[in-house]
Amino acid sequence: MNHQNPVSRVVIVGGGTAGWMTAAALSKLIGQTLAITLVESEEIGTVGVGEATIPTLLTLHKLLKIDEREFLKSVKGTIKLGIQFENWLRADHRYIHSFGYTGESCWAAGFQHFWLKSRSLGHDVLGYGEYAPELAAAKANKFGFLKPEPLNYAYHLEASGYAKFLRGIAEQHGVTRKEGKIVSVDQSDSGDIASVMLQDGQSVTGDLFIDCSGFAGLLIDKTLKVGFDDYSHHLPCDSAVAVQTQSVSDPVPYTRAMTHSAGWQWRIPLQHRVGNGLVYSSAFYSDDEAIARLTRNTEGEILTDPRVIRFKTGQRQHHWYKNCVAIGLSAGFIEPMESTSIHLIMRAIIRLMQMFPHHGSRDADIREFNRQMREEITFIRDFIVLHYHANEHQEAPFWTAMAHLDIPDTLAHRLELFRETGRVFQAQGDVFGENSWTQVMLGQGIMPQRYHHIVDMMSEPELRDFMSRQHNRVNQILDVLPNHQAFLDAYVGTQ
Structure with a gap:
């Protein structure tokens, strides 16, 4: 069924890279007739460990006319030309998956x-x-x-710095930020989301709601009950532990991905520090074993306490359902191995802008959006x-x-x-x-x-x-x- 009501009020639930990238792109590129509000809570925080990208990100940066020097300074960024896979085929074997073309x-x-x-x-x-x-x-x-x-190149970047950088663009172009935890979600008779209620009693109404609430899936999952296609039978790793370390040498222009007995470890060099993480299957490794393994296999002083992250690989059966679009981790997650999380955020944003329901949503657009997003994630899987x-x-x-x-x-x-x-x-x-x-x-x-x-x-x-x-x-x-x-x-x- 088509919905004739025009969309002029957009509510983004959640900040982080997904929320602020969505806010920056919508406000700068199609926001002249939109009132955009982003709701986030500093108490909740973000996952924020995705610090490697692929070259497609440069497409969005060009659309947003981002100054690359300013960007790299803000996110303590380095250049990424590919990923070095160490011991994946067998012990003492390595190869690089690089960007660009060969021969x-x-x-x-x-x-x-x-x-x-x-x-x-x-x-x-x-x-x-x-x-x-x-x-x-x-x-x-x-x-x-x-x-x-x-x-052909991409970036290693500091996730929190990137969200802050994007927030600056969004607020410069009129996005309103509301601080607060969402305590309830109100729906209309049709099942569409009508408003979200904050802990302090504020009600935030909108025509289109974008769920950037991460793994919580506050709107797409907890409210709209959209199903999830679980890929853990193909990709059984379900946990990661992350720490930051002091740099001990100049950064290399590639990510390192090194296997261990129950998964793999990443090493991502920034200008001032190194991002480290260990991905593992809880069926084969305990959290304590993972933390011990990671801290043994890092270089330089450990700057942060180990942080354990739980995840499930898979994707929503509908990324766009009723008047809610899930972008980022709320829509799905495929391992960080090939640095595709930020790419998928960007692709969802660009597709949404191409099909944006300025004059009301059309089921054909929603079906096509879902088909394209689901197909792309399946290829990445x-x-x-x-x-x-x-x-x-x-x-x-x-x-x-x-x-x-x-x-x-x-x-x-x-x-x-x-x-x-x-x-x-x-x-x-x-x-x-x-x-x-x-x-x-x-x-x-x-x-x-x-x-x-x-x-x-x-x-x-x-x-x-x-x-x-x-x-x-x-x-x-x-x-x-x-x-x-x-x-x-x-x-x-x-x-």
């Missing part, structure tokens, strides 16, 4: 097919990822702005499952169990296609492209049985020359890039 492709086949033939001929080829400028720069601890083809499933660990029950878990049919199809043909398809809405899937599948030990026949149209000398040019191109880029810390000093003024 040159042709119209019919990706670069991996040229690499596969060179390898089959016994040529002296490097690892697949070594032909990616972003990966080579990450390993060399370098970054800089290049023309005409810039490096499959990508994360891949990291766990394709492992050769024999020493830990957790990893043995992960290798033998049933995987989604959609992922099984991708793996079969890659093993048999070396091909990767990117469906519409899949944030991870051919290069990402190829890097991770090869990194996790999945080697195609054949390459595309079009590569045979090159003679062997031509193929050698082609591969040599790819390597030389990467070296030429490295030669002109400054050190990552030197870049930060010059660009942001970190010293």
Whole structure:
């Protein structure tokens, strides 16, 4: 059913990155006719440990005309060129999933097919990822702005600082913040949300409510009772513990993801400190074991008490239901492994603005919003499952169990296609492209049985020359890039 009532009053429940990013984007980009109120309580706080991003965030920053220098100063940010996965396939094995592209492709086949033939001929080829400028720069601890083809990059950032930065944009563009805990939610006869009542007796009314209340799901779950599709049978990790440590060296331009016996550990370098966390399954690890493991495996002085976070992987059956849109953790959560949480917040905001019900909501828009959000999260789920499933660990029950878990049919199809043909398809809405899937599948030990026949149209000398040019191109880029810390000093003024 379509709802003819125009939307002029928007109420955002919850702050943090999700709430303030939503407020900043709506107010600056489409807010001329909207009255936007954000309700949050300092007593509740936010999860606030997501400190790594992917390059799609730059799209929103460009829309918001964010000054990058000012942003990096505010969030104590560093550059991220990818993620280094340590011991995921087996002990003493590592690879980097980098942003950007690897080598040159042709119209019919990706670069991996040229690499596969060179390898089959016994040529002296490097690892697949070594032909990616972003990966080579990450390993060399370098970054800089290049023309005409810039490096693809994202950020490591301080989550609390980012929320504060976005709040400044939102309030500058007219967003009203109300401090207080919500004690009740009132619904109309149709079931729509009519208002929220604060502890001090204030009633906040609206036409559209955006649930950014995190795992609590105050509106979408506790009020509207929207169901949740649980992915824990594919992704059984359900806990994390996080601490911050003092930096002991210059920051590297990549995130580290290191396995342990019941999950994995992240290390995210900022300008002034390092974010550390340990993801684990409570069926295999106790909180005390996780805290002990994390504190043993950090570098530098520990600055904060260990903080345990519980989560469930999965997503809402409807992200937009009645006059409520769930954005952020209230909508769903897929592990922090590939840094997609902030990306999904951004995608939900952009889709909402594209379909915004200025003149009343349309069921067709709501269905399409839900289809796109659910599909994108499903693609991310499959990508994360891949990291766990394709492992050769024999020493830990957790990893043995992960290798033998049933995987989604959609992922099984991708793996079969890659093993048999070396091909990767990117469906519409899949944030991870051919290069990402190829890097991770090869990194996790999945080697195609054949390459595309079009590569045979090159003679062997031509193929050698082609591969040599790819390597030389990467070296030429490295030669002109400054050190990552030197870049930060010059660009942001970190010293």
